[in-house]
Amino acid sequence: MSLQLNKSEKSEHLYMEVYHYYRNLILEQRLTPGSKMPSLRKCAQELRLSRTTIENAYLQLAADGYIISKAQSGYYVTDIAQRQVVPSSLKNSKSTLYQYDFASSGVDRESFRFDLWRRYIKSALRQDERLLSYGEPQGEADFRQALCEYIRERRNILCSADDIVVGAGVQSLLHILCPLVLDKKTVSFPTPSFIQGSTVFSDYGFEVRYRNKDSGVIYVSPAHMTKWGEIMPVSRRLELIRYAAQNQSLIIEDDFENEFVYLQKPTPSLFGLAGGQGVVYIGSFSRLLLPSIRISFMVLPSVLKEAYQQKAASYNQTASKAEQIALCQFIRDGHLAAQTRKLKRLYSVKLRQLLSAVQTVFGNTSRIQIGSAGTSLALTLSVPFSGEELKKRAAAESLRIQILKDAPGEVTVILSCSSMREQDFLPACRLLKSIC
Amino acid sequence: MSLQLNKSEKSEHLYMEVYHYYRNLILEQRLTPGSKMPSLRKCAQELRLSRTTIENAYLQLAADGYIISKAQSGYYVTDIAQRQVVPSSLKNSKSTLYQYDFASSGVDRESFRFDLWRRYIKSALRQDERLLSYGEPQGEADFRQALCEYIRERRNILCSADDIVVGAGVQSLLHILCPLVLDKKTVSFPTPSFIQGSTVFSDYGFEVRYRNKDSGVIYVSPAHMTKWGEIMPVSRRLELIRYAAQNQSLIIEDDFENEFVYLQKPTPSLFGLAGGQGVVYIGSFSRLLLPSIRISFMVLPSVLKEAYQQKAASYNQTASKAEQIALCQFIRDGHLAAQTRKLKRLYSVKLRQLLSAVQTVFGNTSRIQIGSAGTSLALTLSVPFSGEELKKRAAAESLRIQILKDAPGEVTVILSCSSMREQDFLPACRLLKSIC
Numbered sequence: 001m002s003l004q005l006n007k008s009e010k011s012e013h014l015y016m017e018v019y020h021y022y023r024n025l026i027l028e029q030r031l032t033p034g035s036k037m038p039s040l041r042k043c044a045q046e047l048r049l050s051r052t053t054i055e056n057a058y059l060q061l062a063a064d065g066y067i068i069s070k071a072q073s074g075y076y077v078t079d080i081a082q083r084q085v086v087p088s089s090l091k092n093s094k095s096t097l098y099q100y101d102f103a104s105s106g107v108d109r110e111s112f113r114f115d116l117w118r119r120y121i122k123s124a125l126r127q128d129e130r131l132l133s134y135g136e137p138q139g140e141a142d143f144r145q146a147l148c149e150y151i152r153e154r155r156n157i158l159c160s161a162d163d164i165v166v167g168a169g170v171q172s173l174l175h176i177l178c179p180l181v182l183d184k185k186t187v188s189f190p191t192p193s194f195i196q197g198s199t200v201f202s203d204y205g206f207e208v209r210y211r212n213k214d215s216g217v218i219y220v221s222p223a224h225m226t227k228w229g230e231i232m233p234v235s236r237r238l239e240l241i242r243y244a245a246q247n248q249s250l251i252i253e254d255d256f257e258n259e260f261v262y263l264q265k266p267t268p269s270l271f272g273l274a275g276g277q278g279v280v281y282i283g284s285f286s287r288l289l290l291p292s293i294r295i296s297f298m299v300l301p302s303v304l305k306e307a308y309q310q311k312a313a314s315y316n317q318t319a320s321k322a323e324q325i326a327l328c329q330f331i332r333d334g335h336l337a338a339q340t341r342k343l344k345r346l347y348s349v350k351l352r353q354l355l356s357a358v359q360t361v362f363g364n365t366s367r368i369q370i371g372s373a374g375t376s377l378a379l380t381l382s383v384p385f386s387g388e389e390l391k392k393r394a395a396a397e398s399l400r401i402q403i404l405k406d407a408p409g410e411v412t413v414i415l416s417c418s419s420m421r422e423q424d425f426l427p428a429c430r431l432l433k434s435i436c
Numbered sequence: 437m438s439l440q441l442n443k444s445e446k447s448e449h450l451y452m453e454v455y456h457y458y459r460n461l462i463l464e465q466r467l468t469p470g471s472k473m474p475s476l477r478k479c480a481q482e483l484r485l486s487r488t489t490i491e492n493a494y495l496q497l498a499a500d501g502y503i504i505s506k507a508q509s510g511y512y513v514t515d516i517a518q519r520q521v522v523p524s525s526l527k528n529s530k531s532t533l534y535q536y537d538f539a540s541s542g543v544d545r546e547s548f549r550f551d552l553w554r555r556y557i558k559s560a561l562r563q564d565e566r567l568l569s570y571g572e573p574q575g576e577a578d579f580r581q582a583l584c585e586y587i588r589e590r591r592n593i594l595c596s597a598d599d600i601v602v603g604a605g606v607q608s609l610l611h612i613l614c615p616l617v618l619d620k621k622t623v624s625f626p627t628p629s630f631i632q633g634s635t636v637f638s639d640y641g642f643e644v645r646y647r648n649k650d651s652g653v654i655y656v657s658p659a660h661m662t663k664w665g666e667i668m669p670v671s672r673r674l675e676l677i678r679y680a681a682q683n684q685s686l687i688i689e690d691d692f693e694n695e696f697v698y699l700q701k702p703t704p705s706l707f708g709l710a711g712g713q714g715v716v717y718i719g720s721f722s723r724l725l726l727p728s729i730r731i732s733f734m735v736l737p738s739v740l741k742e743a744y745q746q747k748a749a750s751y752n753q754t755a756s757k758a759e760q761i762a763l764c765q766f767i768r769d770g771h772l773a774a775q776t777r778k779l780k781r782l783y784s785v786k787l788r789q790l791l792s793a794v795q796t797v798f799g800n801t802s803r804i805q806i807g808s809a810g811t812s813l814a815l816t817l818s819v820p821f822s823g824e825e826l827k828k829r830a831a832a833e834s835l836r837i838q839i840l841k842d843a844p845g846e847v848t849v850i851l852s853c854s855s856m857r858e859q860d861f862l863p864a865c866r867l868l869k870s871i872c
Binding site: 015055056059060062065068069072104105106107109112114117118121122123125126127128129130131132133134135142168169170171172175178179195196199203204205286290291292293294311313314315316317318319320321322323329332333334419 | 491492495496498501504505508540541542543545548550553554557558559561562563564565566567568569570571578604605606607608611614615631632635639640641722726727728729730747749750751752753754755756757758759765768769770855
């Protein structure tokens with residue numbers, strides 16, 4: 001073997017070098033399907049690396065489908081090179097497929113402190129006794145207490161840990177909430193785009209409408225009213241609360257991206273403004289931590305608390321207990337607040353830079369919409385073909401975009417800055433212009 | 437400080453000694469509420485232990501509510517001693533509250549290789565790129581492939597990874613499945629005891645019945661027909677499949693505890709017997725690994741596959757991506773099969789020992805029911821009071837039992853061997869007898 005490794009690199013990078021070395025051998029079919037990989041021991045000896053480094057590389061290769069382990073035998077090369085398909089893990093992280101990805105809702109990859117998060121998970125996994133039992137249906141008590149203090153401080157929401165229900169994502173929470181409010185019969189969403197939400201309501205027999213405040217349930221994301229980050233002004237929030245109270249409608253406040261309100265002071269939560277009456281507050285962490293961590297929570301108003309308590313034991317907890325324990329301590333140690341500050345600063349700068357790149361490239365030939373929050377802007381282009389066609393042309397150039405609106409002769413695309421690198425904004429915009 | 441530590445112990449045990457030392461100081465209020473804990477550095481110096489050991493002890497104390505960390509300041513003693521309440525983590529792992537716990541459905545604590553599982557989670561958390569994006573709605577592709585091979589080998593189920601849907605527990609799967617089969621209108625369960633299942637169906641408007649095979653959906657757990665582990669004979673399985681096919685009913689086969697069939701050969705799955713027609717197969721890992729790992733899966737029959745595919749993108753994945761990645765490799769490396777063999781051997785011995793202890797203590801004064809699977813037996817006692825009263829009396833003696841049936845003058849309790857130690861069977865049975 002002739003793998004040249006720079007020994008001075010950290011061991012975390014070393015294993016990726018080993019990974020890429022073997023991946024290339026496999027893709028070029030210099031290691032043929034079915035052939036056995038060298039044993040960990042042998043490979044470590046030959047490359048003069050630690051067994052752990054080799055093992056990590058092999059695990060990554062296995063996870064990506066290049067090799068497969070057979071019990072008590074070792075690792076074997078799969079037929080991935082012959083199948084000529086993209087391994088599933090690459091299919092997921094679309095950014096590795098596209099040179100430029102304006103459509104990803106992932107987190108900026110430089111911003112997340114993996115080392116830190118790993119340390120908290122490791123600590124959580126050391127609590128053997130706790131992990132041997134089922135989780136509390138409502139969510140771990142200490143985690144709910146930490147959430148309670150966090151939203152009191154940051155969103156001015158006064159509640160007790162008893163009012164909080166934890167679940168694996170917003171849908172898991174709606175699966176508990178919907179059956180409690182079946183008598184409301186109708187639900188209104190701001191736009192048809194939040195399919196994950198409307199699907200759950202329609203599964204439970206609700207009539208789903210849009211922008212209709214005469215509905216039994218009014219679902220809003222006040223910090224994310226449009227894809228380009230418009231936020232709901234306080235006057236409209238108060239009006240909505242009054243109107244809903246008069247009609248005995250329930251408001252569901254999905255506080256998505258409230259952390260990324262840049263151009264004005266953070267607006268008070270509906271839950272806080274309504275004094276906790278008639279509003280369910282939903283918070284989540286997918287935009288702050290890793291999208292792959294499935295933890296959300298809701299705060300129930302007193303009117304729903306009793307109904308929930310009666311059924312609480314009928315629902316198993318969906319969120320991972322280890323991740324709840326880890327996140328609890330992560331919050332208590334101030335890391336969530338720090339991460340939020342960091343991301344807010346970062347996205348605020350990135351979004352301005354993206355805007356400037358779009359203005360430079362498209363100038364007056366297009367319409368730009370940008371709100372005071374979020375990580376995206378909307379760009380309306382005059383093109384003689386459909387949005388689908390534009391998307392296809394972009395993909396052919398390794399550029400990923402998301403179509404918001406497709407009118408004759410005019411297509412609106414959403415450009416997100418969140419997982420793009422700043423130096424890519426200008427070339428990506430130029431590329432987009434070249435195919436219009 | 438005068439903490440005497442045995443330095444020869446492993447570091448995992450060291451931190452628990454530090455933990456218990458401080459816990460006692462706090463509970464005895466020798467460290468008063470609000471007082472600051474020594475810094476990690478100082479404490480490590482004084483006790484001549486590593487900072488990591490002290491940190492682990494502090495994290496555990498914090499997780500259990502004895503101390504609380506304040507950002508950029510340190511750890512402080514809570515008012516837990518004054519509140520005189522049981523910390524939440526102790527409330528969860530009920531076995532630490534009871535001397536003997538016959539009611540726990542946890543896993544035998546000696547059997548689970550925490551070190552091994554931690555290693556797999558650690559590997560999974562090293563896949564930064566993969567964790568930065570959302571998980572696949574249907575479950576990670578490589579994990580579904582591994583599941584597919586696992587159930588082909590062990591349950592004779594032929595399917596492709598495309599037929600498998602992953603979710604955070606059986607309820608999360610039912611939340612996806614129910615909306616696809618709303619036209620079935622009625623569902624039958626073997627007993628009213630699986631509340632988590634019946635709740636989801638009734639939330640979707642199904643009429644829930646018991647042991648009524650003229651229902652649109654028939655939910656069965658063939659390896660867990662009763663709490664005391666009776667299994668469904670093959671003849672009845674075939675009859676059920678025929679009957680359901682005639683009536684166009686859908687069978688949901690929850691293969692709970694199929695791994696723990698001791699007294700006869702493992703019975704074929706309904707899914708396998710029916711050739712994958714008209715049966716949804718559900719598998720989970722809570723009895724094999726940690727109950728706190730929330731991962732289950734279902735195999736859809738071809739008749740439901742298209743309906744699911746049309747809606748698949750409307751449901752976010754609920755199971756943790758890191759845990760899916762870890763479990764995938766854990767299965768591929770043969771550890772799940774090994775853990776299953778180990779637990780099966782262990783529970784088979786423990787259940788026999790429990791039976792012998794019950795026979796020794798209760799002799800002819802009671803009725804014992806025991807099946808050919810599972811980890812429990814049913815014991816019917818003649819008592820002049822109610823089941824609730826018996827449970828209360830048991831709890832007063834630090835003995836936890838679960839009541840199955842409460843008839844006048846006769847109470848049936850379920851005794852589970854799974855998380856009890858073998859040497860406790862006899863004394864626990866004697867204690868139970870003494871309060872009857």
